[in-house]
Amino acid sequence: MTTIPGKRPINRFTKIYQGSFGQFKTSDSFPTQFLLTSLTVNNFDDLTTASEVMDLEDYQFDELIQRDIDPERVRDIANRYLAKGKDRPIFFPPLIVCVALMEAGEATRIKPQYDSVASEKVEEDGQEYLVSLFDTDGFRVRLPVADAAHSDRSVPWGEGGNQTPHRYYAYAGELALNPARAKLVVLDGQHRLEALRLLTKSQEGREIVAPVELPVCIVWPPGAQVGRSENITVDFRELFITINSEPRKVSGHFLILLDDKRHSAMAVRELADAWKGESQGWRRLHLLEWNTRDDERTARRTRGFSITTISVVSEVLKAYLFEPTGLASKLLELRSVEDEFALADPNFNPDGVSDQRRGPAVSQVMRERLRSTVVPALTILLRGLPPYAQQEARLGQAFARLKEQRENRNLAFTSLSNHLDRFTYEYDGDANGPVQGAYADFRAWAKVPSEQDVFFLSIFQQGLLRMWLRVGALRNVSAIEAARITTDALGAFVADTGPGRTVYLSPDLPYCQRTLWRREKVNIGSDWARLAWSDVLIATMVRKDVRDAAVAELDGEKRIAVAQDLETMGITSARRYAARLWEETLRETRNNLGEHFGEEEAGRLRELRKQDLQAFEAVITTASKDRFKVALQMFSNMLQRREDELYEPA
Incomplete structure (x- = not known):
């Protein structure tokens, strides 16, 4: 028993x-x-x-x-x-x-x-x-x-x-x-x-x-x-x-991902979540660089097949969306949820929202607003512009080829696929030698063509996002509408990658030299240079074909009103850009006397600067005018406007 x-x-x-x-x-x-x-x-x-x-x-x-x-x-x-x-x-x-x-x-x-x-x-x-x-x-x-x-x-x-x-x-x-x-x-x-x-x-x-x-x-x-x-x-x-925080600080993109105090950090986390959630064949999160640990590399693409980095996006949101009082409230449509804010914090003022987060209840309402306004707008901007849409397609094709290799039981590509599924992009030396070879092939399949490189520069993308925010500041234009207006406008001219296109931002063009570029290297050394990149993009709104493309999805009177506002905005930006071009032409002439006058005359001018500064500046101004005229003429031709509409001498 x-x-x-x-x-x-x-x-x-x-x-x-x-x-x-x-x-x-x-x-x-x-x-x-x-x-x-x-x-x-x-x-x-x-x-x-x-x-x-x-x-x-x-x-x-x-x-x-x-x-x-x-x-x-x-x-x-x-x-x-x-x-x-x-x-x-x-x-x-x-x-x-x-x-x-x-x-x-x-x-x-x-x-x-x-x-x-x-x-x-x-x-x-x-x-x-x-x-x-x-x-x-x-x-x-x-x-x-x-x-x-x-x-x-x-x-x-x-x-x-x-x-x-x-x-x-x-x-x-x-x-x-x-x-x-x-x-x-x-x-x-x-x-x-x-x-x-x-x-x-x-x-x-x-x-x-x-x-x-x-x-x-x-x-x-x-x-x-x-x-x-x-x-x-x-x-x-x-x-x-x-x-x-000490002695070894959190580094790279993780400074943003782990930041619980800023709305800009919350926004890029929500953006990353949204892209991670799109998984038809492959995760769209691969288009966004978010896990670089090197502080010096966070603001630029390091993988060759991505579109942008979270640092580029968060910096623009922090400096230009949340800093100007009232813009964040407008684009996030915070007045539409006043009752929710009142329940979360009776003292919270939606019109005074900044990048600094408030308590958990307010943050939850802000999170929902970011998800429904800023995140879809950023997705349109960073994946809807033609070069970005084409890159997404290239990367999708690369993943399709990777899948074929995996199905053919190619072990190196199978291992690579497992790595990429975990968003791992760096591999240990000898232990992953075959994977490194497969990864080199994958990167080659998905590489951005060189003629589109300018659109993947961080300073271009900052200009793109600032343009979106400038458009979003217009009356009766939502964040998502502003994103569509921006991408449609740039896609009609600046980012038109089709046959017979005009290369508007080439470093070879006289009006791009000294402002956007310095001897074929991108000019990123100052605040005015970053403003110049957004101004030169917004300036295209003076073209009727660009405005027509920008407002094509709007209806009736709104289309007419927005088109008028865009033209005014374009003129303002074009004039500011032209004025900066003149200042930089003067500066470059003044600082490179030997290049523009020959060494003998340059020596005489250096002595003149010591003896009679006013006479020296008169010589520099005269020498700069001809070069500036050539640049301004080409700029006005690109924008299909008269020169005197874009620049009036002081």
Whole structure:
């Protein structure tokens, strides 16, 4: 006869860590609890990096903590520091690791809040313990209770508002995890962890790190419960930014992605989410560069097949959408949701909105407005302009060819496809040699043709976005309408890439030299140069064919009124550009005497400048007029206007 065993509860807390417990809290902050402990080489796999546990497919950019591993940095730590430690001390500061509870049935989605936190005092074998259970079976914290004679450390413990201070033995804290529900995700130090893991892949490397006791600080927010304002992923992102601000700052595009204080950062995260969500055959997020870590490369394209970067977009939004009072309110149509703002914050003034974010409730309303106005407008601008639409088609064809190679069981292209599915664009040396070759082919398939390079310059794109904002400032024109007007106008002339097109922005053209270009290098050295790029684009509105294309989708009286406003705007920009062209012609003549007068005459002019500055300037002005006249004549011909309409001498 079979004997039924007695009831025995299942112990789900099978991962146990012991160490020193503490709590970090100021008078006003949310509390953060932590356990200081250490791990040996056999426990390194208990830790996971954000890139392993967070599938980008399941996350919005606003939830991003830290994803990408820099392989070069990992190899540097492993080979130049750990492996070269003979006869000298080496040490890692503690890794900061968060306890992440995963959503039920979701291996890659962190819960934003605990469903429950049960804290009580229990007795086991004559010893009292403070015990907290997070989500019943997620993870458990246990502290042995002490008295005043043996410990001066205390922590509030109990349910909700009934917490009272209890003394405890700090050195004997215990954290127990249910590995089916809780993961230890590295918040700071993932490159140190990956360096240790890299060495364990070889026998020699494993011997090097075998004695290592890796210091680890495990943190969790005890108060992030359902019904409260605290959010776990927001907490971890905030900690990541704070921890990494010094001595090694968050770098590159991640400064924007992790910025919770600016609407411009929120806007580009929403844009990235929108493009990530378009996946017919391939993710449109590949068109947007968002994960460059090098600060110096964030404002320019580095991949050859992308269209733009989040830095280009966020800088324009920050400086030209949110800084001028009233423009953001108009384009985001904030007055249409006044009631929602009143509920979120009665003191919030939609007309005075700036780049600085307000509280969570106001931010949520702003997020929805950005999604419905700015994001679709940016999508029209950055994917609707003919060169950008053509690049999207080229990249789609490249992904189709990649799929064919994968279906033919080409292993290099299969590996490349897996990398690109994770938005990984840099590959480790010899280990990924075949992938690098496949990637070179892929980039060649999707490369922007050289004759379209100008449209992919960051300064052109800044001019494009500023033009959109100038059009959007017109009466009765929405953000989305302004985007269509801008792309249709530029597509009719400036960005017309069809046969027989006129190259309006060529560095060879006299009116582009010294303003847009300096000896075939783009002129990006000053604020006026950036204004010149937007002015030269807006100036095309003086052409009737451009205006007709711009307002073609508008109806009736609105079409007539907007066309008139566009012409006025075009004249203003054309005149400002022509005036700047004259100033730069004078400056260039003055600074390059030998080139324009010959060395002998240049020497005489240098002496004249010392003796009679007024006479010197008269010579420079006379010499500059002929060159300026040629440039102005070509500019006016391009715009189909008389020269005196575009420039009046002072």
